[in-house]
Amino acid sequence: MTQVGVRQFPCTQCGAKVEFAPGTDELECPYCGHRTAIPRSEAAIEERDFHSGLSELESGAEMEEVQSVACSSCAALVEPPPSAEAFPCPYCGSSIVATAKSQRLIKPQALLPFRVARDKATELFRTWIRKLWFAPSSLKKLARLEGRLQGLYTPYWTFDAATVSRYTGQRGDNYTVTRTRTVMRNGRPVSETYQATEIRWRPAAGTVSRDFDDVLVVGSASLPRELAEELEPWDVTNLVPYADEYLSGFIAERYQVDLRQGWLRAEERMDEVIRGDVRRDIGGDHQRIHTLDTVHSGVTYKHVLLPMWICSYKYKQKVYRFLVNARTGEVQGQRPWSWVKITLAVLVVAAIALAIYSSTR
Numbered sequence: 001m002t003q004v005g006v007r008q009f010p011c012t013q014c015g016a017k018v019e020f021a022p023g024t025d026e027l028e029c030p031y032c033g034h035r036t037a038i039p040r041s042e043a044a045i046e047e048r049d050f051h052s053g054l055s056e057l058e059s060g061a062e063m064e065e066v067q068s069v070a071c072s073s074c075a076a077l078v079e080p081p082p083s084a085e086a087f088p089c090p091y092c093g094s095s096i097v098a099t100a101k102s103q104r105l106i107k108p109q110a111l112l113p114f115r116v117a118r119d120k121a122t123e124l125f126r127t128w129i130r131k132l133w134f135a136p137s138s139l140k141k142l143a144r145l146e147g148r149l150q151g152l153y154t155p156y157w158t159f160d161a162a163t164v165s166r167y168t169g170q171r172g173d174n175y176t177v178t179r180t181r182t183v184m185r186n187g188r189p190v191s192e193t194y195q196a197t198e199i200r201w202r203p204a205a206g207t208v209s210r211d212f213d214d215v216l217v218v219g220s221a222s223l224p225r226e227l228a229e230e231l232e233p234w235d236v237t238n239l240v241p242y243a244d245e246y247l248s249g250f251i252a253e254r255y256q257v258d259l260r261q262g263w264l265r266a267e268e269r270m271d272e273v274i275r276g277d278v279r280r281d282i283g284g285d286h287q288r289i290h291t292l293d294t295v296h297s298g299v300t301y302k303h304v305l306l307p308m309w310i311c312s313y314k315y316k317q318k319v320y321r322f323l324v325n326a327r328t329g330e331v332q333g334q335r336p337w338s339w340v341k342i343t344l345a346v347l348v349v350a351a352i353a354l355a356i357y358s359s360t361r
Contacts, residue, residue, distance in 0.1 A: 019249025022114035047300035076222035121309035155219030155255035157262035172286030219255030
């Protein structure tokens, strides 16, 4: 079992703590600017057998001892920054007192290093806020605040599986029929014919197969799943073997969604795709799925860390989050609405419409 402590790397020139420089494979000193290359591992990033992984959780194999602290507000589990007695939670902004506890967790196998630098992420943050319609004025002040963005490595699971799915259902094909109806014309009832669309249903059954590769499941319980999935896609083909140096200067979250829970969510994501395959296999204009039985085989997994810039802020006691995919620059966020601004806008539109109507009379 490996003991993981706080990650600190001294500058070989001046001795100050160096940090990973996004978009490079180097550590950079913020004081003297000296850069040091991160040794690139040639080790292969291997998929691990899922069922063996569950057994290893019992035996303690492939585990590590980690130091982490929990946010009392949102329960996020993060590694404390070096020499920090308290720091803001990346997910809700609450102050976390850095009283670490030890845990045994599955070791990350790989990660995607930060590519989007803080300055670029801050620019994206400001642009996003400025474009918000009907946002409270106090929210837009955040665009002028420095240091709100935090670099965070978020835990993810990836799953591979081969699937065979047997289904029963119905196929519906549209056809038209001619019908007659009575309508009123010039005050008199008149019969007319029209074309109506009907659906002819017939039984359907079959089998579909699909191989899934790197189905992503976020391992954080503090980050809303829907928001995390909107940051996709991730360039997981560019994963590099895990190395402490890449985390220098950033916060790393520990997973709260464990391997077994992650697989259940992966099954849900696979099922969504499989149902699309079934509907295409049934064909026709409409489809009904009555039964669906899927067998998963060759299930493998990886535990990886993916980089994002995150800003959390509170408005009227509710927490909102802004995220940047630190590989692609994809932006996603939550926002409050100013109902005062919305009401005023509605009144202005109504007043303009009334003025136009009055001028045409």
